[in-house]
Amino acid sequence: MSVLLEHPTSLVAYRPSKPTAMVVVADPRVRSSVTRHLWALGVRDVIEASSVAEARPRVASPRDICVAEVHLPDGSGLSLLSETRAAGWPNGLALSAADDIGAVRNALAGGVKGYVVTGTRTNLGPPTRHGAAAMGSAAARLHRRHPGQQGHQGYRELSGREVEVLRLVAEGQSNKAIGVSMGLSALTVKSHLARIARKLGTGDRAGMVAVALRTGIIH
Known part of the structure; x- marks a missing residue:
């Protein structure tokens, strides 16, 4: 049975038992890795573009x-995701490097459903565990009529100092720079980040920032 999703410009029918996807990534190695992750999550019809x-x-x-790399050779993946959303695609995931905090902020501000984290910008690699979880969450939504929200309850336990550290991480500051701003040693900042990661359930900086933005910890 098909499920209809209402969109301001169209009604889009899709079959939850047979989800489909498009992967738009320039690097063929990363593109293949994302496709394999989607296949492992039950997506059986995947088209690729570079x-x-x-x-x-x-x-x-x-x-x-649609999983689209934020920075594509001939334009913005975020703009492409906006086009797919306007055309009625129900799920858009932005793929960015783990150290590209600005890309994560822009992606979430642009209304994408999630993001996929790869390696660093200088060493783009396969999706991390958090990135695979984002794709898994999107794929799982296709099998439920009324999808639930993935919670990050640990954010309520963050201290004021941890929130401040997180805010500076979102600004792209290094551990050393955060330490200077807050009068802390780099080791203390690292300890704060370890506690934040444990509470939010993600260990990479982009993942922590994404959770913080989506839960309203920072703006």
């Missing part, structure tokens, strides 16, 4: 998930 130009003709035929 650029905005290659993906754009597909936008008019909505699929269930």
Whole structure:
């Protein structure tokens, strides 16, 4: 049975038992890795593209998930995700490097459902555990009529100092710079980050910032 999703510009039908996806990533190695993750999560029909130009003709035929790299050779993956959302695609995931905090902020502010974290910008690698979880969450939503929200209850336990550390991380500051700003040693900052990671359930900086933005800890 098909499920209809209402969108301001169209009604999009999709089959929850057979989710479909498009992966738009420039690096063929990373693109293949993302596709394999989607296959492992039960997505059986995945098309691939390496650029905005290659993906754009597909936008008019909505699929269930679009995973797009934030920085593509010929344009912005976030703009492409906006186009897919306007065309009725129900799930958009932005792929960014783990150290590209600004990309994560822009992606979430732009209305994407989640993000996929790879390696660093200088060493783009396969999706991390947090990135796989983001894809898994999107895929799982396709199998439920009324999807639930993935909670991060630990954010309520953050201390004021931990929130301040998190805010400075979101600004892209290094541990050393955060220490200077707060009058702490780099080792103390590292300890704060370890506690924050434990409470939020994610160990990479981009993941912590994404959770903080989505739960309203920082703005």
